[in-house]
Amino acid sequence: MQLRHSFTELRQGLRRNVSMHIAVVLTLFVSLTLVGFGALLNQQAVAAADQWGSELQITVYLCRDGDDNPSCDAEVTEPQKQAIEDVVEDSPEVDSWYLESKEEAFEKVKDLYGDERFEGPDAPLTADDMAESIWITLEDPNEYRGITSQVIGLPGVAGVQDLREVVGPILSTIDWIKFASWVIAGFLVLAALLLVANTIRLAALARRKEIGIMRLVGASTLYIALPFLMEALVTAFLGVALAAGALAALVKWGILDGLSGDLAFIPWIGWPEYGVAVAVIGILGPVLTVLPTLLLTRKYIKV
């Protein structure tokens, strides 16, 4: 198959329909940026949930040495710990639970703020300053009162934190922004699909005489459709590239150089998550342009 003709047609096609192609690229750019933004937020929610525990979890903090909590007068003892664990184990509201040691808690802090802050003799915090905790996943997120009231007064318990109260608003805000961006992206994706369809219709109309001759002399459907497919891929590539650039700018200046410094207690996403978002739009972009092209070229240039 001679590709020279296809490349010539591609060049002519892009030039002939330049305004429509710009419209497609810009619509793809905005819609893919929003889809990518949604993918980043999704990963942000996962990262936050991993760090803080899922919304179903409540955390029982155990007393540590020198705890200023009024219900603690000393470090929790092994029998006290055992008694608390027995209550948790026997509760019908508890789906699963695990004990987080001082070291594990300290590791989380180090992951969040960076190891280097806690090295050397003058480290602001050591593992001993951390409290042990029991992380409980509930059978039903609405059935938490029983286990809370059972453990709250037990000796050795500093306090019970229902993570849903802390993390819930943050996670639901992230979720709302994510869904909003996906809904808007959905409309824009639809607009992009219609624009692609219109562009192909116009291109097929402009080339109808040539296509008619190609069909009559025995050109294959693929050969006739190839310039259209190549146009679709070029517009998809440009749309994806622009969206990837916008997302890179967001991650670099918005998160890494911005929010992650200002709001360090939140585990922010970074370049690996950006890679996933780019992979999502990198697949979606060509699908959005090639799929309608394949369908419509079957309709307009059917052999």
Added chain:
Amino acid sequence: MIRFEKVTKTYPGPGKPALDNVSIDIEKGEFVFLVGASGSGKSTALRLVLRESRPTSGRVHVAGKEVNRLAGWKVPRLRRQIGTVFQDFRLLSNKTVSENVAFALQVIGRPKDEIRNVVPRTLELVGLQDKGDRLPDELSGGEQQRVAIARAFVNRPMILIADEPTGNLDPTTSAGIMSLLDRINATGTTVLMATHDNSVVDQMQKRVIELDHGRVTRDEATGSYGSEVL
């Protein structure tokens, strides 16, 4: 080479079939005129040969293949064995004469060397060897039809289909085109030509098949345009 077996073609909507139980057999190397009034079914018959549409019933065989059962992806291969010429020439106005002829080979993936060799030879055959660099608009109607014939024949098809090729031409130019089609037929190519032009049919004395309201009303081995029904 072309065989219609009890072919009926009905288009959607009310009305009689465009072709009604038509049986035709055209041998390899024949020159056949398909005549009849407008709406008699000539163009439908040509469309069935080209597999641009399928019969409602019956079978159409072209170059040994039953075309109505041919898979879609095999249709281009069939069409490479059929050259087609139309009344309105259908040339690409932005391409030169040579480019128009070469286009037919380019789009089926023929190598550049072959195209460079074959196109000038074909232009010579149709008498346009000196006009390869002209654009179609710079040519007369007869010359444009010669370009269209060159494009149809450049791939050396087994069958040449001509749908009213002299419809837009004066009698002298028409005679030149018919002489060219006769020479192409002499190379062994089967020619099937639909026409209203009684003078060319009478002059050529070739086989004539007449259609009337979708039925074959005459099939003469060396007929004229207005012969009586046999």
